[in-house]
Amino acid sequence: FSDRLRATPTQPGVYLMRDKAGKVLYVGKAASLRNRVRSYFASSANLPPKIVRMVAKVADFEYIVAESESEALILECNLIKEHQPQYNARLKDDKSYPFIKIDVSEDYPQVYITRRIKKDGSKYFGPFANAGSVRRTLSLLKKLFPYRSCTKTITGNDERPCLDFFINRCVGPCIGAVDKAQYAEVIDQVTYFLEGKTNEVVKSIERRMLDASDALEFEKAAALRDQLQAIEKVHEGQKVLHLTSENIDVIAASTGLREAWVEVFFIRQGKLIGRDNFLMAGTQDDEPGNILTAFVKQFYDATPYVPPQILVEHQLDDTAAIEEWLQEKRRGTVRIQVPQRGEKRRLVEMVAENAAQGFAQLKVKQLADTAAMDSAMSELQEALSLPNLPERIECYDISNIQGTNTVGSMVVFENGKPRNDHYRRFKIKTVEGADDYSSMREMLTRRFKRFSKVKANGKNNSDDPANAGAALRKSKSEESWGIAPDLVLIDGGKGHLGAALSVFLDLGINDIPLASLAKENEELFVPHMAEPIVLPRTSQGLYLVQRARDEAHRFAITFHRERRSKKGVESALDLVPGVGPKRKRLLLIKFGSVKGIQAASPEELAAVPGMTLKLARQVKNYV
The missing domain is CATH 3.40.1440.10 (GIY-YIG endonuclease)
Known part of the structure; x- marks a missing residue:
């Protein structure tokens, strides 16, 4: 060269x-x-x-x-x-790190997950290491701030709100309970909280609570008081550091043979408001300083926010160049330091200890992950941020032809295997024509109302010794309705998911995870996340959800064909008084079809066993 x-x-x-x-x-x-x-x-x-x-x-x-x-x-x-x-040395899967996005250009902004940052004026917070981190944050936000979680178009003219409104989890813009300015104040509080400006949130809520009290709106004041207490409880749980009101990121790493675990603590206004961890691949033989250098460059390339001070465990390569780049991005001073003593040094050591402990736990988990099915369920739990391993997956599908004989299917997979005795079929009763969304709503409403009923009965029976024997004698079929799935999977795209989510909101179900699988690109959709989750084509988790979806489709199609076949046999004969299934069968055997019966004379019909001349003339009148 x-x-x-x-x-x-x-x-x-x-x-x-x-x-x-x-x-x-x-x-x-x-x-x-x-x-x-x-x-x-x-x-x-x-x-x-x-x-x-x-x-x-x-x-x-x-x-x-x-x-x-x-x-x-x-x-x-x-x-x-x-x-x-x-x-x-590179971040593992860094192309898909999630962010929290608030699109402030909307009249009634939503708070949701995205994996793409656009220069569209929206506010972005992150990146988070995985979907679990961001969902835990969203779950906390939803408990503290009553912003809307629905995806409907807000007109303010809806007849009734969903359950969130009645439990003070939403301020109800859909029914006009608040205007744009009042809703914007809620979103401002979410933004301040994510930025670590908890004191400003507390002051705002205190002011509104006092205003409501002065206006004799005591229910509103009480709701604001409860919200304030919840926020102050979280605020108390945030570790207060002797760092005045500084905004700092603290970064340390624990290294292994081929991977490194990087821990980041986020300090805002002198308080530790959050932490996250990331895996770095390709770190074999790299010095800790090289690994941290690679991480800092790749992490801050992805994140929209750069603090004025970054503390690292080891000296970075090209510190001056990185600082210059970050200052251009921040449009302000950025210092990268390796503290040698005092509070900041102790803070770096605490982060390093957390990195070591986290990496040790990861190794134990990797050693235990042996079976392919365990791997599949783990991949799904991680990708969809499920609170538990999806040991029980219920998958739902709708089948019809041009809106006729519409049916639904529910199949169950337990530990990755079909549980046939828990399969269920639904005849759609209240929907006319080809309306998959309404059909899905009816099926899920019936299924989860049954779930709530069985659950309630089980509780009553366990509380009442007199009913204990009856509870033990319950059929296995009935018991299966009361088992809560670890994941509800819908065959379809975002529209089908929205239909399912509306059922869960109406029934007050907020502890059963929900997702949909769109067949065209094998994309997974989850509530409150605009972009789909795309699992690798070789992913065991993808294979599992595909099997569940295909089984639900097969089961629905089979049931639909059975209904269509029965419907095809139905004819004008079914309307003839006195002609039941047995006489109908004998007539069809003798004449082959309804058309053959139409061509026969009353005398020929009367010759069929079980028929009389009077009944034969009646048949002729009907067919």
Whole structure:
């Protein structure tokens, strides 16, 4: 490469090392491309073992000149994200880290999960390490702030609100209980809370509570008092540090053979308001400082917020260049420090200890994850942020042809295997025509009303010794209705999911996870998340939900065909008084079809066993 190295420019930029197949092995940034790339091939180069192995595979290299070191740093992050090079320390699955999004351009903004940041004026908070982290945060927000969780168009003219309104979990914009300005105040409180400005939220609610009390609106004042107490309880649980009102991120790592666990603590207004952890891949033989450097660049490339101070456990490479880049992003001063003593040093040590403990727990979990089905359920639990392993999955589907003979199916998978004796079929009774959404609503309403009833009966029986024997004698079929699923899976897209969610809201069900699987791109949708979850094609979790969906579809189609077949046999004969199933069968055996019966004379019909001339003439009148 000597001639090419001499021709390489001395400007800042990014370089890519490729093997003989053209695969990118490594992406790096340099203030001087020529000096940096040449250092890999110098005979006296003192390179880490991992880089020595990489250089041995290099068959070609290329570079991209940048205008500045900051621009080169951004380009490096993007190329690592795109190519996932084997020899770069990189965030695992960093393309899909979730954020909380609040689209303030909406009249009545929602608070939901997204995996894409757009320059659309919305407010983004994150990234979170996984769906579980963000859902725990959303769950807390929903308990503290009464913003809407529905996806309907708000007109203010709805006849009645959902259950959330009656339990003070929503201020009811759908029925006009609040106007845009009042709803915006709730969203402002959510924003302040996510930014760590809890004191401002408390002051706002205290002011509204006193105003309501002065206006003799005591129910409203009481609801605000309860909200205030809940927020203050959370506020008390946040660790208060002797850092005045500083905003700081604290980062430390625990390293293994091929992976590293990076822990981040978020301090806002001098309080520890949250923490998260991330896995870094490709860290073999890397020094802790190299790993933290890679993490800081990739993490802050993804996050919309950069604090004015970042504390790290080890000195970073290119600290000055990273600070310059972060300052451009923040539009303010950013300092990266390795504290040596005092409160900040103790804080870094606490984060490092948490990283070590978290990584140790991860290793134990990985060793225990042996069976494919356990892996599938674990993948689903992680991807969908389920509170429990989905040991019991109930999947629902609707089947009809042009709106006729509409039926629904419920299939059950327990520990990844079909539980046939818990399968259920539903004749749709209240829906006319082809309306899958209404049909799905009817089926789920019937199923979960039955669930609530069995659950209530079981509780009453257990409380009353006189009913204990009856409870033991309950049929297994009846008992199965009272088992709560770990996941309800709907065959369909966002519309079907919305129909199911409306049932859960109406029935007050908020502890059973819900998802839908759209067949076209095998995308999973979950409530309050705009973008779909796309599992890898080789994912065991995807195989499991596909099997459940296909089984529900097969079961629904089979039932639909049975109904259609029975319907096809139904004819004008069913309307003839005195002609029951037995006479009908004998007539069809004799004449082959209704058309054959129409062509026969009354005398020929009367000759059929069980028929009389009077009945034969009646048949002729009807057919």
